[in-house]
Amino acid sequence: MYEHKKLRSKKLIQGKSLKVFYILGFIKKVNSYTLFTLILLFTFFTTTAQEHSSKMSIGVFYGNGSEDRFPFNSPSYRHKVNLFRVELNYLMKQHKNWSYELLVAPEYSVSKHQFNNMLLMESANAESHSEINNQYLYEKKIIGFGLNFGGIIRYSILKPFNSYALISVGPMINSTSTERLANGFSFVDVFSLGLSYRLNRISLDFRYGIRHLSNLNIQNPNAGHNSTILKFGTTFHF
Numbered sequence: 001m002y003e004h005k006k007l008r009s010k011k012l013i014q015g016k017s018l019k020v021f022y023i024l025g026f027i028k029k030v031n032s033y034t035l036f037t038l039i040l041l042f043t044f045f046t047t048t049a050q051e052h053s054s055k056m057s058i059g060v061f062y063g064n065g066s067e068d069r070f071p072f073n074s075p076s077y078r079h080k081v082n083l084f085r086v087e088l089n090y091l092m093k094q095h096k097n098w099s100y101e102l103l104v105a106p107e108y109s110v111s112k113h114q115f116n117n118m119l120l121m122e123s124a125n126a127e128s129h130s131e132i133n134n135q136y137l138y139e140k141k142i143i144g145f146g147l148n149f150g151g152i153i154r155y156s157i158l159k160p161f162n163s164y165a166l167i168s169v170g171p172m173i174n175s176t177s178t179e180r181l182a183n184g185f186s187f188v189d190v191f192s193l194g195l196s197y198r199l200n201r202i203s204l205d206f207r208y209g210i211r212h213l214s215n216l217n218i219q220n221p222n223a224g225h226n227s228t229i230l231k232f233g234t235t236f237h238f
Contacts, residue, residue, distance in 0.1 A: 054238070055091040059203075060084075061233030065211060069228035072210075077116050077180060079225050081211070083109035083144075087235070089152065101152040105168060107188070111142040113178045113225065144213075146172035146188050160198045167191050172213065182219035188212070192231065201238075207231040 067079040085107045093100045115137055150168025157163055168190045177183040192209025209231070214224035 056238040057089045057091075057203075057235050058238075059087040059089065059205065059233050059235035061087065061205070061207075061231050063207075063229045063231040065227035065229035067225070067227050072226045072228055074226070075116065077178075078114045079111060079227055080113075081109050081111040081225075081227050081229070083107055083229070085148075085231075085233075087233075089235070097156040099154045099156075101154070103148075103150050103152060103166075103168065105148040105150070105170075107144075107146040107148060107172075109142075109144040109146070111144065111225070112139055113142055113176075113180075114139040115179045140176050140178055142178070143175040144172055144188075146170055148188065148190060150190070162196055162198070164194050164196065165192070166194060166207070166209070174213075178221075178225070180221055180223040181213065181225055182215065182221060184215075185218060186213055186215040190229075192229070194231075196235070198237075201236060203235040203237065205231070205233045205235060207233075 061084070063081075063083045063085065065081040065083070067074060067077065085105050087103050087105045089101045089103045091099060091101050148168035148170035150166065150170075152164050152166045154162050154164040170188060172186050172188045174181070174183050174186055189212045190209060192207040194205055194207035194209075196203045196205045198204075207230070209229050211227050211229050212224055213226075215222050
């Protein structure tokens with residue numbers, strides 16, 4: 001009996017160790033792809049900037065988001081996200097007070113997600129209740145790596161202030177599944193309204209926007225994660 005329990009405990013420890021190994025391997029692999037992508041993008045935009053110095057800019061942003069901010073507020077789950085985003089911008093056209101830019105934006109995010117649908121829990125039978133409890137009721141940490149492509153429309157209010165609208169979309173890889181979204185490949189959509197203050201080659205930015213993450217039904221589940229994001233950042237103009 002003792003030997004049986006000892007063997008069982010050993011198998012559990014090995015199983016947990018193997019799971020941790022797979023997770024670390026996944027993160028290391030994604031980190032390698034992200035680093036390689038960032039190096040390629042930096043090389044491309046640095047080279048292009050030398051040829052079109054007045055049209056290029058690079059920005060660094062920090063964002064904090066939550067599902068319970070306007071216009072979202074679902075009682076069934078809690079989702080909070082912190083993200084870091086690098087934006088490489090190219091000025092396509094400028095006419096009077098209006099300007100139009102293209103952007104490429106690598107992004108790294110860390111989210112905390114918790115299932116919170118007590119009505120579903122109360123209506124579930126004992127077996128499914130236990131399954132849901134084991135998989136979803138505990139808070140989950142989600143690591144995400146993404147690459148967005150999009151554009152910005154700016155309007156110069158009164159120098160040095162300008163307002164703008166930003167829209168971007170792109171692929172993303174997430175480390176952890178939730179009751180609303182499978183792990184792995186997905187897409188992130190972003191829409192933001194912003195205000196910036198420019199002083200010589202430096203701009204200070206503030207944005208308020210929405211962020212939606214889903215996978216186009218490539219995998220189930222695909223209800224997606226929604227959050228309202230506040231972003232702060234600075235942009236350097238070449």
